[in-house]
Amino acid sequence: MEIPENLRPRDHVAQILRLDPESIEKEMVLAKTVDATLKELKRVYDNAIKPLEILFKYRELSNRHFGDPEIFSKPLILFMGPWSGGKSTIINYLLDNEYTPTALRTGAEPSPAYFNILMWGDQLEILDGTQLAADWTFSGLQKFGQGMLDRLRGLRLPNRLLEKVNIVEIPGILEIRKQVERLFPFNDACQWFIDRADIIFLVYDPSKLDVGPETEAILDQLKGREYQTRIILNKADQVRPEELMRVQGTLIWNISPLMSSSEPPVMYSASLWSLPYEVGAPTRLLHAQERAFLRDLRDAIDKRVENKIASARRFAVRVRNHAKMVDCYLTTYYNHKSFFGNKKKISDDIIEHPQDYHIYEGLSTLTNISRYDLPDPDVYKDFFRLNPLYDFQLLSSTCTYFRGCPINRLDISIAYDLPELVGKYKKSVDAALAHIQPKS
Ligand SMILES: Nc1nc2c(ncn2[C@@H]2O[C@H](COP(=O)(O)OP(=O)(O)OP(=O)(O)O)[C@@H](O)[C@H]2O)c(=O)[nH]1
Ligand SMILES: [Mg+2]
Structure with missing residues (x-):
């Protein structure tokens, strides 16, 4: 292969991207902090996000996954x-x-x-x-x-x-x-x-x-x-x-x-x-x-750690929206069930004609969900065909005396735990760096 002459110098690439040995050493020092933060992120996911992801079968609805590969x-x-x-x-x-x-x-x-x-x-x-x-x-x-x-x-x-x-x-x-x-x-x-x-x-x-x-x-x-x-x-x-x-x-x-x-x-x-x-x-x-x-x-x-936390948060919001969506269908179902008697018939009717029951209207005014994360009625038709509506639990009935309500844990992780994890991470990075390069 012939290499052209007079190529532009490219030392600045490695320099700006910090590929030199000195920068790499600094990164090793931070590795522990990064690792600890990502493990903490996994704990938040396991405790606050995963329970509702599973209870409301989010994986059946969406291609989106969050797990070890996404974290680590x-x-x-x-x-x-x-x-x-x-x-x-x-x-x-x-x-x-x-x-x-x-x-x-x-x-x-x-x-x-x-x-x-x-x-x-x-x-x-x-x-x-x-x-x-x-x-x-x-x-x-x-x-x-x-x-x-x-x-x-x-x-x-x-x-x-x-x-x-x-x-x-x-x-x-x-x-x-x-x-x-x-x-x-x-x-x-x-x-x-x-x-x-x-x-x-x-x-x-x-x-x-x-x-x-x-x-x-x-x-x-x-x-x-x-x-x-x-x-x-x-x-x-x-x-x-x-x-x-x-x-x-x-x-x-x-x-x-x-x-x-x-x-x-x-x-x-x-x-x-x-x-x-x-x-x-x-x-x-x-x-x-x-x-x-x-x-x-x-x-x-x-910013990779901050990015991971941000994407965990995006995922948490999606899981929350989904859980609230199912809860909304389910509440509607319980409100109408007694007139009809036949549970399959009424649930099919709600699923086929959610607009008649004002399901999507209610949701979009109630919560601050971004337009792009709003669930699509057609997707829910398919979802409920495979996962019967009446097999789900209302959000309120997922609470237990000892563990509290999973939806609250999820809300707290979105509003506090994940943002706080970012702050904590930044502080420990500063601390670790101060350690190797004492302020002159
Ligand atoms: N003049 C000029 N030509 C360029 C430059 N960068 C790429 N090219 C030419 O652009 C053409 C396309 O480059 P690729 O890197 O194959 O483009 P790509 O986006 O990977 O294309 P696909 O993989 O087909 O989507 C090549 O013939 C390059 O020689 C540039 O900075 N200046
Ligand atoms: Mg290409």
Whole structure:
């Protein structure tokens, strides 16, 4: 393989991402604190979240899981976006893996729709989907079936960055989307990664700024996660400086309406590979943007524990909403049962026509549930077909004298325990760091 001359220097990458031995030593010191906090998180999950998850069969309703892999796995960096935006190129650049036999395939043609999953290993190893699914971090992907596993490409590398993170590239697959959809539920698989991602980069090519159905589908899945989403206007070296503002503006203009956060999305205009920029490119700006991108990535890694706690909290809220939903159906059922007598008939009627019983109206006004987490009546039809309504317990009857009410424990974990765990973690990080670098 021929390596081009005059590649851009890349010392700053390892430096900003703190891949040097000194930083790694500091991380070892923090490892204990991280570990203790994650164990505490698991305790909160076991005590406060899991009981209602099980009682109300949340796993039958939703693909969303929370368990050991979600708590203890390395932070996940996710790259998505339309085909040929430069996702694979960026990953090769970050890993210092360009012009090597293990580099991800890049090219102007859309790559075959493979998910690339990069993990640390003490030696190079290429994994197929079945082998990947044997790794505890990714074993959850099995539920999408063999069609999905056939679309996974795993790569283990002895790489400094991969000691800290796992990296995933979701293929841009505009044209073949429909074909792929037949083999496995593509959107659900994307959601699986999005749910677990610590930071999500949407990579765009300046020559393809139109928001097509693909971008719309992606952004729809990112609702609620805007604060962890970043936009990369890649290949910005190809844009003439006088055009750059316009191109940036167009991309933000196209994307913003599809995002629901109140703040404008964070965007980087950069050229994230080692090749020199095109002649006449705004070198200083591209440099500064690349550094900002790398710092952002590093901060996301540094926030991994906070991110885990936040995702536990999101999960807890979903479980709570579900439990309240079932409780609402059930209350309605008990209120109407006596007139009809036949329990199957009345429960079927409520399940088929929840609007006649004002079930969804009540819920949305009663609690502060985000629009994107509001349960869907159709999903509940399927859910209750398999899990008869009258087999559930009212929330009020799940309380016991000694253990109290599980719903209260869940509410307390959402409002206090999990936020407090973040505070406690931050304090012990400060304490641990003060220990190794006494204030001068
Ligand atoms: N000029 C320029 N070209 C780039 C840059 N980054 C990537 N490219 C080119 O863009 C093309 C697509 O890059 P890939 O990394 O394969 O894109 P991808 O997003 O992984 O594409 P899919 O996997 O098909 O979705 C390649 O031909 C690269 O050479 C850049 O910073 N500047
Ligand atoms: Mg690619």
